[in-house]
Amino acid sequence: MKKSDVPQDESILGNLKRAFYAVNENGEYDIVASKGWEVEKIVNDFVHEGMDEELEKVKGEVLKGEASSLKFHMFKHQMTISLLSEYTGIWKWKIKRHLKPSIFNSLSEKEIQQYADAFNISINELREIPEKI
Known part of the structure; x- marks a missing residue:
């Protein structure tokens, strides 16, 4: 060019x-x-619109008690279980378990802090999901 x-x-x-x-x-x-570049903006807007819809679905799962807030923050930050495992040092099988609200809510402060650090948010922010996305 x-x-x-x-x-x-x-x-x-x-x-x-x-x-x-x-x-x-x-x-x-x-x-x-x-x-x-206008084309890039159009594509990004389209992708983000789709992501917002999916994020709303995940938010619904969390509000219904079907998933922990960890799942919401993983999706919001576009992290897979493998990537989050690399960032935190927590084994993948443990992260899968932590997607269940009952397991996630019983985690130690140290484990919660590892996740919060990976997302660059506070522990309180990790435990909550925002009203507005």
Whole structure:
């Protein structure tokens, strides 16, 4: 892509800019700041809309007592059991068990803190789910 072709459309970044590699007048690669690309914004909006719907479903499971708040926060932060295991050092089979409210609610403060740290939230935030998503 030429420097002059780097998109400068509206994006989800707001006032932030993103770096793109583009070819300058001498045929060399330069880093060029871009506001965004309309196509990228459309796709991101579509994906986030779908994620919000799924997050509402998971929230419903938590409110019905079918899943722990851990499941909600995993989904919100787009973490799989494997990824969360890597972040926390907690075995995958234990994380699966912790998705059950009765098990999750009996965890030690240390285990809860490991999860809270992985999501970069407080223990209280981990135990709760927000009213608005």
